[in-house]
Structure formats: C-alpha cells, structure tokens
Amino acid sequence: MELISIVVPCYNEEKALPLFYVEISKVLQKMADEFGVGFEMIFVDDGSKDNTLGLLREYRKSDRRVRYISFSRNFGKEAAIIAGLRKAAGDYVALMDADLQDPPALLADMYRGLTDKSKNIDCVATRRVTRKGEPKIRSFFARMFYRLMKRISDTEIVDGARDYRMMTRKMVDSILSINEYNRFSKGIFSWVGFDTHWLEYENIERVAGETKWSFFKLFSYSLEGIVAFSTAPLSIASFTGILFCVLSFLLILVVVIRALIWGDPVAGWPSTVCIILFIGGIQLFCIGILGQYLAKTYLETKNRPLYIIRESETDIV
Ligand code: UDP
Ligand code: MG
Numbered sequence: 001m002e003l004i005s006i007v008v009p010c011y012n013e014e015k016a017l018p019l020f021y022v023e024i025s026k027v028l029q030k031m032a033d034e035f036g037v038g039f040e041m042i043f044v045d046d047g048s049k050d051n052t053l054g055l056l057r058e059y060r061k062s063d064r065r066v067r068y069i070s071f072s073r074n075f076g077k078e079a080a081i082i083a084g085l086r087k088a089a090g091d092y093v094a095l096m097d098a099d100l101q102d103p104p105a106l107l108a109d110m111y112r113g114l115t116d117k118s119k120n121i122d123c124v125a126t127r128r129v130t131r132k133g134e135p136k137i138r139s140f141f142a143r144m145f146y147r148l149m150k151r152i153s154d155t156e157i158v159d160g161a162r163d164y165r166m167m168t169r170k171m172v173d174s175i176l177s178i179n180e181y182n183r184f185s186k187g188i189f190s191w192v193g194f195d196t197h198w199l200e201y202e203n204i205e206r207v208a209g210e211t212k213w214s215f216f217k218l219f220s221y222s223l224e225g226i227v228a229f230s231t232a233p234l235s236i237a238s239f240t241g242i243l244f245c246v247l248s249f250l251l252i253l254v255v256v257i258r259a260l261i262w263g264d265p266v267a268g269w270p271s272t273v274c275i276i277l278f279i280g281g282i283q284l285f286c287i288g289i290l291g292q293y294l295a296k297t298y299l300e301t302k303n304r305p306l307y308i309i310r311e312s313e314t315d316i317v
Helices: 016-035 052-062 077-087 106-115 136-152 169-176 185-191 215-229 232-262 269-302
Strands: 003-010 038-045 066-071 092-095 123-128 161-168 196-201 309-312
Touching: 003 016, 003 077, 003 106, 016 038, 016 052, 016 106, 038 052, 038 077, 052 066, 066 077, 077 092, 077 169, 092 106, 092 169, 106 123, 106 161, 106 196, 136 215, 136 232, 161 169, 161 185, 185 215, 215 269, 232 269
Parallel strands: 003 038, 003 092, 038 066, 123 196
Antiparallel strands: 066 309, 092 161, 123 161
16 A cells, blocks of 8 residues: 655644644545545644644544654754654655645645656645735745745745645655755755646735744745855855955046146045945855854754754654
C-alpha cells in the first residue's frame, strides 16, 4: 500500500487546529476509500505558547496516523518544514498550513496528478491567483518582491505560489539533500527542478487564530530570499563604483580645463560637501550589501542545527 505523508507546521494554532483536524480527517477518509492509500499526518509544533502541543498529544492517543515533533522554541516555519519533511516516510509528501487556507480537498487532485503516468510530474503545487482579504500594502510589497526576484535571480520564484504542495519521494529526497542554514523554501522547491503542475485558486482567509507574519517578519524573509537566491546585489557595488570612477574622471577633466582657461575662482564648498556625503552614503550602502552576505556566510559556517526537538510522539507511546 502506498503511504502519503501530510506535513503541517503549527505555531500557536490551538484555535485552528481542531477545525483543521476534522476537515483533514474527512478528506483522508474519502481518499483512503477511493485510492486505497495509507496516511500519516506529521504535525510540527514550532514552539507554540498555547495548547497546540496538548491537542497533538490528544490526537495521537486516539489516532495512530498522527505523528508529531515539538521544538524547544520557535524556530520559524522554514525549520518546521524541513523537520516535517525529514520525518515523513511516505511515497508522497504533502505540505500544508494548519489554518485551512490550503483547501484539503485539493489533496485528491494532487495525488491524481502525481500518479498519472502520462503526465510524468513530481510535484503538484498551488498558486493563489488573488490576494483578496490581505492588507493592500502587503500585496503591493509582495508583488514588488516577485518582480525584483524575476530580474535578479536565475531561480524562478512563482508569484502567489503557496507552500501547499504534494511531492514524490524523489523530489523530497532532493530537497532534503540541501543542507543550507538560511532556507528559503519557495526558492529551494524550484531550484531542485522536476516538473511541477500548478493548481490555481482564489485566496481563502484563515478559519481561526491570526497570521504569524508581521510586515517586518515578511520583509526580512524577502531579504532572506534575495540573498539566498541571487548575488546580483553584490554587483551593484561594483557597478556604482565604476560609474563613479568614470564620472569623477570626467569632472576632474572639466575642473582642470576650466582652471587653465579661466583661472581658479574659489567657490562652491556646499557642493563639495554634498558630493562627499553622497559618495559616503553609497559606500555605506555597498558595505551594507556585503555585510548581508557575510552575515549569512557566518551563520552558514557555524553549522548549527536548524531546530532542536523537545518531544515527539514516541515519547508518549
Ligand atoms: N508557522 C510556523 N512557524 C512560524 C510561523 C508560522 O510553523 O514561526 C505556521 C503556522 O502555524 C501556519 C503556517 O506556518 O500553519 C502559515 O502561517 P500563517 O497562516 O500565520 O501565515 P500566512 O498564511 O498569514 O502567510
Ligand atoms: Mg495562513
């Protein structure tokens, strides 16, 4: 019998989790009847401060398909994803959020897509075609980010792509072979290659609880994406450097020629100060870019584990 693993990162989801569990159980029952497949659900409690872990323990007691990992603190969704993928034993692995923003009914379509031999794909992923119900400013910056990434990165990062997807074992293993510390899943999914089929749907708002992503968190996550999948910002420094060399050379010529022809009228210290400030600013900016990459390299070389597990279902038997 084929096994499908469902990986669900959960952070403070005590409100949404019961609703999710009911919904997913229904869908899995239907799929088990239709396709004759087995399931395991892998919940990753990302250091929740509420009763999420308590709920998971309870589910495990009555439902052997439930497996879980609980982190010692909040390590972020990326860490939860990789922990879940590592634990998953299925021939197919699906990844979804606990807030029902990822409609569970699509799992059947995903499985059909992956098992369709005529299609020969290794991943069925989902994409939101609208961002309805999201703050306008957030949508605007999200769009800017995807547009920028398209220009500066060789890895394609699809606009509106969700993490909600089902993958074959082959693709999961290739994702697990990437040992980066600074993980940006949306990029990694596309970097490993394999053919992906996209299902599209309208944005759905979360059923309960609230989003864990503040604007600032999303902003630094997007920087993570840029630094992890593009080195274009590094060349900004070289380009501005060259540009300013050429400009200053031309200016020197102008100044020398003007002095030779008209003498040297002493004037214009404000403009000098402006230029110094301007160049100083550009230098700081470029050093900042260098710093971003250096910081990531530093974290990468420390080779710390991505997360620490405090408890898993084997602890409660
Ligand atoms: N999540 C997590 N760790 C975090 C933040 C979020 O595991 O530090 C989980 C969260 O429980 C949910 C999923 O990631 O299952 C998506 O989070 P959320 O719904 O808050 O994000 P949004 O849908 O608003 O982008
Ligand atoms: Mg959500």
